[in-house]
Amino acid sequence: MIVRSGSCTVLIGVILFLVCASGCVSQANGVPDEHTSEESRIVQGRVLIASYGCGTCHAIPGIPGADAMAAPPLDRFYQRTYIAGMLPNTYENLARWIQDPQAIIPGNAMPNLGVTETEANQIVDYLLHQPTVKDLLLP
Amino acid sequence: MNMPVSQNPKTIRIVPLLLLVMSSACAVVPISPNNTPSALNPQGPGAMHVADLWWFMFGIGSLIFLLVIGLLVAALLRGQCGTSLTPPEMDSEAGRRWLVWGGIVLPFVVLVLVFGGTIATLVAISSLQNNPQAKIQVIARRWWWEVKYPDQGIVTANEIHIPVGVPVQIQLESADVIHSLWIPNLHGKMDVIPSRINTITLQADHIGVYRGECAEFCGLQHAHMGLMAVAESSEDYSKWLDAQQKNAVFPTTDLIAQGQQVFLKTGCANCHTVRGLDDSSVDASDVDLGPDLTHFYSRQTLAGASLTMSRGNLAGWIIDAQHVKPGSLMPNMSPDAPDLQALLAYLETLR
Numbered sequence: 242m243i244v245r246s247g248s249c250t251v252l253i254g255v256i257l258f259l260v261c262a263s264g265c266v267s268q269a270n271g272v273p274d275e276h277t278s279e280e281s282r283i284v285q286g287r288v289l290i291a292s293y294g295c296g297t298c299h300a301i302p303g304i305p306g307a308d309a310m311a312a313p314p315l316d317r318f319y320q321r322t323y324i325a326g327m328l329p330n331t332y333e334n335l336a337r338w339i340q341d342p343q344a345i346i347p348g349n350a351m352p353n354l355g356v357t358e359t360e361a362n363q364i365v366d367y368l369l370h371q372p373t374v375k376d377l378l379l380p
Numbered sequence: 381m382n383m384p385v386s387q388n389p390k391t392i393r394i395v396p397l398l399l400l401v402m403s404s405a406c407a408v409v410p411i412s413p414n415n416t417p418s419a420l421n422p423q424g425p426g427a428m429h430v431a432d433l434w435w436f437m438f439g440i441g442s443l444i445f446l447l448v449i450g451l452l453v454a455a456l457l458r459g460q461c462g463t464s465l466t467p468p469e470m471d472s473e474a475g476r477r478w479l480v481w482g483g484i485v486l487p488f489v490v491l492v493l494v495f496g497g498t499i500a501t502l503v504a505i506s507s508l509q510n511n512p513q514a515k516i517q518v519i520a521r522r523w524w525w526e527v528k529y530p531d532q533g534i535v536t537a538n539e540i541h542i543p544v545g546v547p548v549q550i551q552l553e554s555a556d557v558i559h560s561l562w563i564p565n566l567h568g569k570m571d572v573i574p575s576r577i578n579t580i581t582l583q584a585d586h587i588g589v590y591r592g593e594c595a596e597f598c599g600l601q602h603a604h605m606g607l608m609a610v611a612e613s614s615e616d617y618s619k620w621l622d623a624q625q626k627n628a629v630f631p632t633t634d635l636i637a638q639g640q641q642v643f644l645k646t647g648c649a650n651c652h653t654v655r656g657l658d659d660s661s662v663d664a665s666d667v668d669l670g671p672d673l674t675h676f677y678s679r680q681t682l683a684g685a686s687l688t689m690s691r692g693n694l695a696g697w698i699i700d701a702q703h704v705k706p707g708s709l710m711p712n713m714s715p716d717a718p719d720l721q722a723l724l725a726y727l728e729t730l731r
Contacts, residue, residue, distance in 0.1 A: 292688070293692045294693035294694075294696060295692055296696075297704060298692070298695065298696040298699070298700065309700055309703050309704070310700075311696060311699050311703065343721065347718075348721060350695075350699070350717035352721060352724050353691075354690070354691050354692050355691070
């Protein structure tokens with residue numbers, strides 16, 4: 242009898258703790274934070290995509306709120322054959338396009354955003370290796 | 381007797397209590413870092429009073445919580461963990477005492493304390509309204525905030541600039557339904573009621589940018605109706621006032637001039653004012669369906685603080701506003717792509 246009531250008290254304590262602690266778990270959501278994310282180029286590319294606002298026109302997996310359809314979706318970009326319907330989809334071409342789309346097709350709808358070469362490379366790293374949304378949602 | 385822990389009932393009793401203390405401490409831990417829009421991170425006297433009241437109520441709530449849990453644990457342990465399991469004798473007099481003290485007297489005392497604290501906070505907040513250094517009109521619209529400085533003739537949107545360390549009076553009006561302005565770091569919520577002017581006194585004690593929100597459900601895009609309160613030094617503030625009083629700059633390049641023509645011929649000027657931009661066909665100097673764009677690109681955000689100000693976000697907002705904020709009054713515009721580039725170049729000169 243003593244054994245059962247003792248473990249019962251422990252159980253109640255654990256349940257109480259779990260109930261109280263569940264209220265404390267803070268969820269990280271929204272735009273990825275530059276300072277806490279690991280210093281990999283892919284992660285950096287993701288931060289840049291969020292801060293340049295690419296997701297206001299493009300649907301890009303893994304970027305919070307990037308579900309627009311005003312411009313072509315960028316999911317599985319590594320399977321794309323041409324960039325903007327004319328440039329072969331290579332690493333260098335994609336970086337060039339992101340930096341200066343107006344030089345490649347003057348007057349096209351994609352604006353020059355002032356992306357530097359390093360930043361463009363990091364964005365390309367993300368686009369060509371983008372994980373699925375499911376991967377990113379898992380901690 | 382095969383579980384070793386059971387040999388010491390006292391240890392068993394301590395475990396849940398320890399867990400309880402740990403878990404209640406956990407509730408206090410997430411104190412916000414600086415500038416997080418949290419009422420627990422007060423940056424001005426108004427919010428300070430609200431935070432004091434919050435902590436006061438939190439203290440009372442914690443005491444009651446601990447009391448109730450203590451009684452619960454005592455009840456659970458009573459007659460168990462080593463002592464007899466025979467139920468204690470019924471004592472109806474004791475039961476009645478618990479009811480009277482715990483069910484009537486205690487709630488009465490608690491409610492009086494909370495009520496008194498609330499009244500004291502309200503009095504303290506209303507006594508802040510002394511000698512405001514600036515008067516700002518904030519008009520809640522569908523779903524953005526129009527901001528006017530009547531003394532300086534300034535009209536802007538979704539951004540309030542205030543000098544740091546001095547009280548500023550905000551007059552709140554609504555152009556449509558009931559909204560509520562809440563800048564958690566600086567002040568409590570204040571409802572914005574149609575055909576009535578509510579006033580609050582804002583004061584920020586530290587330089588910074590504090591986010592505000594609409595805190596009363598007002599329609600589809602209620603959740604995307606934010607604004608930024610920028611508290612700056614008095615020099616920066618007067619510099620800002622001077623800059624905002626000026627008319628929009630005149631186009632300096634062909635591309636920008638083309639953008640200005642796009643602005644006029646696409647119909648932007650039917651809803652948006654650009655002071656200084658007059659055209660024979662459209663007078664773009666006095667319309668208020670959309671935000672005043674005279675110094676648009678000097679703001680930190682666009683679309684009711686739902687996007688940060690950047691060329692990418694601006695382009696997306698112009699061509700697909702109904703995706704960013706479905707139901708907003710801004711229609712999707714689809715100028716020819718070269719015209720879009722010119723329009724972007726023009727809008728970026730409106731600083």
